[in-house]
Amino acid sequence: MKGTCHCGAVELSVELSDGLNTARRCDCTFCARRGAIAVSAPLSGVQITKGAENLTLYTWGTGTAQHYFCKTCGIYTHHQRRSNPNEFGINVAILEGINPKDIENVPWTNGRHDHPSDR
Ligand SMILES: [Zn+2]
Numbered sequence: 001m002k003g004t005c006h007c008g009a010v011e012l013s014v015e016l017s018d019g020l021n022t023a024r025r026c027d028c029t030f031c032a033r034r035g036a037i038a039v040s041a042p043l044s045g046v047q048i049t050k051g052a053e054n055l056t057l058y059t060w061g062t063g064t065a066q067h068y069f070c071k072t073c074g075i076y077t078h079h080q081r082r083s084n085p086n087e088f089g090i091n092v093a094i095l096e097g098i099n100p101k102d103i104e105n106v107p108w109t110n111g112r113h114d115h116p117s118d119r
Contacts, residue, residue, distance in 0.1 A: 001013075001014045001015070001016065001095050001096060001097075001098075002014070002049075002095070002096045003077060003078075003090065003091075003094040003095050003096070004094055004096070005051075005070035005072075005073050005075040005077055005094060006070070006073040006074075006075045007070060007072045007073035007075075009050070009051040009054040009070055009071075009072050009073070010048065010050060010051035010052075010054050010055055010070045010075075010077055011048070011049045011050035011051060012046060012047065012048055012049060012077060012078065012090075012094070013046070013047045013049050014041055014045060014046055014078075014090055014095065015041060015042075015045035015046075016039055016040065016041050016045065016090070017039075017040040017041055017042055017045070017087070018040065019039075020039055020092070020098070020103055022039045022040035023037050023038070023039050023092060023103050023106045023107075024037070024038055024039075024089075024106065024107055024108070024109050025037055025038075025106050025107070025108050025109070026038070026108065026109040026111040027108055027109070027110065027111055027112045028109075028111030028112050029112065030060060030067070031111055032112070034076055036076055036091045036092070036093060037091075037092045037093070037100050037103060037106050038079075038089035038090060038091060038092065039089070039090050039092050039095075040087050040088070040089060040090070041078075041087065041088045041089075041090050042086065042087060042088075043080070043086055043087065043088060045088070046078060046088050046090070051070070054070055054071050054072060055068045055069065055070060055071065055077065056068070056069050056070075056071045057069075062082065064082040064085065065079055065080065065081060065082040066079055066080040067079040075091070075094065076091050077090070077091055077094055078090045078091065083109075
């Protein structure tokens with residue numbers, strides 16, 4: 001699948017681990033503010049096909065999770081997970097042909113009080 005930020009500076013080619021079946025939200029202090037639904041992809045499943053230099057990185061807390069954003073339009077594209085550093089989380093809303101409003105009953109990860117990496 002192809003993913004793009006809003007301004008078009010960044011493009012990704014994404015092969016998801018299990019389609020939209022991995023769609024999750026998270027209520028940690030960061031994700032709750034970001035508000036995006038993320039789906040999973042293996043590290044090998046993501047290629048930045050355009051504008052890699054236009055991505056910027058945000059880390060916080062343990063610094064394990066690597067959150068990438070377009071420098072120009074601010075759209076979150078993907079992140080390397082803390083819960084599983086062998087995976088990327090992908091912002092479903094950047095994927096062509098997907099409307100996040102069509103994804104129903106997205107489960108919440110309890111990132112604030114019971115993050116898988118804090119157990
Ligand atoms: Zn952009």
